[in-house]
Amino acid sequence: MSTLVIAEHDNASLNPATLNTVAAAQALGADIDILVAGAGCGGAASAAQAVAGVRKVLCADNAAYEHQLAENVSLLIAELGADYDNILAPATTSGKNTMPRVAALLDVAQISDIISVESADTFKRPIYAGNVIATVQSSDAKKVITVRTTAFDGVAAEGGSAELVAVDAVHDAGISSFVGQEIAVSDRPELTAAPVVISGGRGMQNGDNFKLLEGIADKLGAAIGASRAAVDAGFVPNDMQVGQTGKIVAPELYIAVGISGAIQHLAGMKDSKVIVAINKDEDAPIFQVADYGLVADLFEALPEIESKL
Amino acid sequence: MKVLVAVKRVVDYNVKVRAKADGSDVDLNNVKMSINPFCEIAVEEAVRLKEAGTATEVVAVSVGDKSCQEQIRTALALGADRGIQVETEGSVEPLEIAKLLKGIVERESPDLVILGKQSIDGDNNQTGQMLGALAGMPQGTFASEVKIEDGKLNVTREVDGGLQTVSLNMPAIVTTDLRLNEPRYASLPNIMKAKKKPLDVVSPADLGVDLASHLTLLKVEPPPERSAGIKVESVDELIDKLKNEAKVI
Numbered sequence: 001m002s003t004l005v006i007a008e009h010d011n012a013s014l015n016p017a018t019l020n021t022v023a024a025a026q027a028l029g030a031d032i033d034i035l036v037a038g039a040g041c042g043g044a045a046s047a048a049q050a051v052a053g054v055r056k057v058l059c060a061d062n063a064a065y066e067h068q069l070a071e072n073v074s075l076l077i078a079e080l081g082a083d084y085d086n087i088l089a090p091a092t093t094s095g096k097n098t099m100p101r102v103a104a105l106l107d108v109a110q111i112s113d114i115i116s117v118e119s120a121d122t123f124k125r126p127i128y129a130g131n132v133i134a135t136v137q138s139s140d141a142k143k144v145i146t147v148r149t150t151a152f153d154g155v156a157a158e159g160g161s162a163e164l165v166a167v168d169a170v171h172d173a174g175i176s177s178f179v180g181q182e183i184a185v186s187d188r189p190e191l192t193a194a195p196v197v198i199s200g201g202r203g204m205q206n207g208d209n210f211k212l213l214e215g216i217a218d219k220l221g222a223a224i225g226a227s228r229a230a231v232d233a234g235f236v237p238n239d240m241q242v243g244q245t246g247k248i249v250a251p252e253l254y255i256a257v258g259i260s261g262a263i264q265h266l267a268g269m270k271d272s273k274v275i276v277a278i279n280k281d282e283d284a285p286i287f288q289v290a291d292y293g294l295v296a297d298l299f300e301a302l303p304e305i306e307s308k309l
Numbered sequence: 310m311k312v313l314v315a316v317k318r319v320v321d322y323n324v325k326v327r328a329k330a331d332g333s334d335v336d337l338n339n340v341k342m343s344i345n346p347f348c349e350i351a352v353e354e355a356v357r358l359k360e361a362g363t364a365t366e367v368v369a370v371s372v373g374d375k376s377c378q379e380q381i382r383t384a385l386a387l388g389a390d391r392g393i394q395v396e397t398e399g400s401v402e403p404l405e406i407a408k409l410l411k412g413i414v415e416r417e418s419p420d421l422v423i424l425g426k427q428s429i430d431g432d433n434n435q436t437g438q439m440l441g442a443l444a445g446m447p448q449g450t451f452a453s454e455v456k457i458e459d460g461k462l463n464v465t466r467e468v469d470g471g472l473q474t475v476s477l478n479m480p481a482i483v484t485t486d487l488r489l490n491e492p493r494y495a496s497l498p499n500i501m502k503a504k505k506k507p508l509d510v511v512s513p514a515d516l517g518v519d520l521a522s523h524l525t526l527l528k529v530e531p532p533p534e535r536s537a538g539i540k541v542e543s544v545d546e547l548i549d550k551l552k553n554e555a556k557v558i
Contacts, residue, residue, distance in 0.1 A: 067473075069475070070438065070441075070448060070450070071441070071447050071448070074442060092469050093450075093451060093466075093467070093468040093469045094468070094469070096434050096438075096450070096451075097438065097450050097451075098438075099438075100403070100434070100435035100436075100437075100438035100439045100442070101438045101439065101441060101442035101448075102442075103404065103435070103439065104404060104407060104438070104440075104441075104442035104443050105442050107404075108404070108523060109402055109403070109404050109523035109524050110403070110433070110435050110439075111524070112432065112433045112434060112435060113432065122527065126432065126532065127335075127430065127431055127432055127529075128320070128326040128335065128429070128430060128432070129429060129432065130532055131325060131326050131327070131531075131532070132326060132327070132328050132335055132529050132530070132531065132532070133529065133530050133531070133532050134526060134528070134529050135526075135527040135528040135529070135530075136524045136525065136526055137524065137525045137527050138523060138524055139522075139523055139525065140523050173445075173447070174478075175445075175446070175477065175478045176447035176448075176475055176476065176477050176478070177475065177476045178473075178474075178475055178476075179463060179474040180473075180474050181468075181470070181471065181472060181473040181474065182471045182472045182473075183470040183471040183472075184470060184471045192469075196557070196558075220558060228487065231487075231488070232487065232488065237471065238453065238467045238471075238472070238486075238488060239467075239468075239469065239470060239471045239472075244429070244432070245347075245426070245427065245486070245487065247469070252557050253551070253555070253557040253558065263325060264322075270532075270535055273557070274551070274555045274557050275535075275538075276547065276551070282540075287537060287540070288535075288537045289535045289537065290537065290538055291538035291539075291555065292538055292539060292540075292541050292547055292550050292551070292555075293537075293538065293539070293540045293541065294540070294541050294544070294547050295540060296544075301544055304544040305544050305547070305548065308544060308545065308548055309548065309558070
């Protein structure tokens, strides 16, 4: 039995989501190899070699894989996947983009967003925005799976010494190309990996007012998130959205400010260890999941919190 | 240019779904059903392409039992020209839906297929990508902007780090994210007109697809409940609790 984990990386380094995915792979109990597909991706491959508990790192270094275009990378994974019983990727936008193509090429189902491994063929996953947890059993010989990274504690990034194997296969479907990207640059921790997250909602009233969250975020080493309402209203960009169809976070401390607590938002943060809600509406549903609720005007509470931290 | 748009009948997004007492499935008795919100965005985008003169025909397709004709009529009321129902019974897995849609793509030869990025029942986020692989078409998933330039489809995608733009050969697949557009409401005259628009019914056999099942639902259960905590009276109390009780700051 063997499992192939698809690395999430930027060619130079490995994204921590890969470590969570390896942890899910360990629960399957098979030998684990990691695929690093990219261009000039030696740095990411070296990092993958150091990951604890990995047998081999397959490195496919070619211009066709530089931007992780799903049309190309899925052909590579489907070819390499012939030798594996399980193929796992993190349920990031990259994993979600590529893996269903892999599953279709292999004529098997994909099991999306698993939160636990019950046995080699049985998994739990949230459905209906996390209002229900489904236990599903796969009858496919080969399992294609995406992993909800917050549900698995990452394995150690150091301590392994996996063998490096170069993969020569080049798959360029020639039907898509990368044009450009606008990636948010921030000194703050990444939203899905931050120990503390402070998020603003419609109650923030505009994008400028998100500055009120920044001072607190700086003091707590927090990432800043937002509800769908705040993103839809154009206050802040999409990469800040926490929720069913945005990012799933589970920090030690989640502070929801001016967020009413729609089901779709709760789906993205209710596994946080401690939840604080600040809202002037004492009947807001967010208080039903909050460990500590403060009924207050956020424009008064936020500066006070910042000054007292 | 012909646009094919896929729509799914799902539980309305305002309904809080619960597991049945015996844990066999979710309880969908007497709940309101609607068009999946992401599919609604897909229909809107297709209709806008037609209004802009880029698309000449918009075809709405849905896979399901007869009741999904209601959602096809919704798409027709929003501006699609005709509908196709692929008649199936019970739940159909994403891979099988993708195979059925591939059959429709072969019949209709659309230049563009628009689907929602995920349905809010299964939250799978698979069908569009699977259709892409099966039909050999490129994909622009999680789209927030779609432009056609020099015969190519430029799609701006919402990715974890921000936005990414890809250029796709056509025919191509787009799956919609929330910010692609704001769907209109169907007007009463358009709802009436939609009743007269053509709606074909085809079977999986007509499309040469033998439906299979890969997954068995063993159990559904509610997630671990979070109990409501306490209300604090002041910022001082909040900071004290976080420091000394929860010990998270």
